[in-house]
Amino acid sequence: MDAERNRSCTAFEGTKRLVGGSVVDVAAAVKRRLDSGASDPMLLFDDVTGEQFELDFQGTPEEVLGRLGPAADAPKGPGRPKLGVVAREVTLLPRHWEWLGEQPGGASVALRKLVDEARKAHVDKDRVRKGRDAAYRFLVAMGGNLAGFEEANRALFAGDPEKFAAETEAWPVDVRDYARTLARAAF
Structure with missing residues (x-):
């Protein structure tokens, strides 16, 4: 997906920063470095979450980039995918469902409003x-x-x-x- 391919990340070769940018650019640079004989470990980090992640660098540069997934539109499925609406399960007690059902627009609208208010407050x-x-x-x-x-x-x-x-x-x-x-x- 586009979001995955455009994810901002940074690669380290040992303790040296090798490259930062989109995962596509970083993967291409790391693959070139590995193919040139890098001996230190390569570690990749998401620039937003700080999470370390791995990519499969086996094969040609085209194969490595191909495994990142196609540059595609939003996933298809229930909800309103063009708006980014995603259907997921929520487990609540009956009194919560009752209250949500009484709200204007129904449970989904009420939950979105509650989440937006909480996001602003925190x-x-x-x-x-x-x-x-x-x-x-x-x-x-x-x-x-x-x-x-x-x-x-x-x-x-x-x-x-x-x-x-x-x-x-x-x-x-x-x-x-x-x-x-x-x-x-x-x-």
Whole structure:
């Protein structure tokens, strides 16, 4: 899908940042580097979530990119796919269903309104949590053996940017800078 192929990510060769950009661009660059004889491990990270992910680099560059999936429109199925509406199961108690059924527009409209209100009310908390979680995922994958790792994590969860910066200062530059970029939203 387009969203997957355009996902922003960063590849590291050991502790060096190799490339960042769309997953298509990153996959092509990593494949070229692997084919040229790279010896350090290649790790790929989602720039939004900090999650490490893997791609299959076997075969030709075209085969590698082909496995990323076609550039396609939104998935077809129930709901209103052109709007991005996706049908999923929700489990509620009977009193919840009763209340939702009494709302103007029905259960779906009421649930969407409730979710939108909650998103607006918690936007700052959500930004901090997502930033903290993204940085934490990256730190665990790349910084676990680095000096100051535990203290950097404590600073991250305490919301202390100065301490986080101090604890990551001696880290390899690319690891340090990417960790700080991911953590920025947490502070």
